[in-house]
Amino acid sequence: MTTPFEMIAAPTALRTLVDRLQEEAVLAFDTEFTWERTYYARLGLVQIAAADGRSFLVDPLAAGDLAPMGELLANARIVKILHDAPQDLMILRRATGVTARNVFDTRQAAGFAGLASTLSLANLLAETLDVHLAKAHTRADWLARPLAPEELDYAADDVRYLPEVADRLRARARTAGVEAWLDEERAALDAPETTAEKPSAEAYLRIRAAANLAPRSLAALRELAAWREEAARAADLPRRWLLEDGELVAIAAALPRTPDGLMLKPPAVARWGAVLLAAVRRAQELPEAELPPPIFQPRRDAAFRQELDRALGEIQVRAAARGVDPALVCSRNDLARLLQAGPAAKPEDHPLLRGWRVELAGDLAAHPHQGVLRME
Secondary structure (H helix, E strand, C coil), X not given: CCCCCEEECCHHHHHHXXXXXXXXXXXXEEEEEECXXXXXXXXXXXXXXXXXXXXXXXXXXXXXXXXXXXXXXXXXXXXXXXXCHHXXXXXXXXXXXXXXXXXXXXXXXXXXXXXXXXXXHHHHHHHHHCCCCCCCCCCCXXXXXXXXXXXXXXXXXXXXXXXXXXXXXHHHXXXXXXXXXXXXXXXXXXXXXXXXXXXXXXXXXXXXXXXXXXXXXXXXXXXXXXXXXXXXXXXXXXXXXXXXXXXXXXXXXXXCCXXXXXXXXXXXXXXXXXXXXXHHHHHHHCCHHHCCCCCCCCCCCHHHHHHHHHHHHHHHHHHHHCCCCHHHHCCXXXXXXXXXXXXXXXXXXXXXXXXXHHHHXXXXXXXXXXXXXXXX
């Protein structure tokens, strides 16, 4: 079945659309983009749907500056419904210059409605509305023009059902008595830091092997990763096109002083050698007090792993009793941090000691070891 939609392919049409939609109570948003050869996503289409089923496809290549759309995103009176919102919100923020407010993420909300918080949109639609969409165009080139009619239908389908899905998920959460938890969790999506670019100085934290480095090498990785992040942004290229994570970690571990010590291919040494050695040198010259703190790693002894498993099991039981996906409560690493901190744990350092999560996990740190054992 062909999905009806209105194509927005001129600046004046976008301006008119924004004015028309300002009085809507809810709007669903989605984006289509390509992201294989650049640092930043290349936006190919923005889909918008109203609660009454009207759908609009905004062509950013023809509509020009998307800043007017930011007026809708910033309007706190309008609920913005997205599925798996953070990535789309980051892309829309870069395109419009605006942080969205009053966001409802149907993927997140599913986790408060007795469903998994990891459901794809297709599976969520099948589960809640018995709607089954073909997913034949997930790898379409959204920057190609003209887009095929079936690609446009596919894109419109990604938003047309979201308002109804959001209503059903909220109703389920309300029935389960966790609607307030849902609203508390979704409020974090409005925070500017959620969709802001992370500081380049924190780029090393996303490199998995960083936790295994000694403090001085970790400082070197911080410098190297910050350089790569800034260079990739400036050139709008994927990070890995400059250097792979593994190459940065190897350099940081070796702390080389000469080009030969970088252990890179000659073209990379010729292009980046001087800047890489300068980054290592800065780390070598740092006072001890300015070295980055160790990256948390859970204890590996059998007794602690057993304790952690028991605590995770208890959270799963408690969450299931409230119809909440345990994955929304915490990760294994979050819980390990709390248990290792024990009674000294502070709410500002541990999400499990704040907000709605306290009811499900707030007592786990108060009586480590025996406390987990006695839960029923």
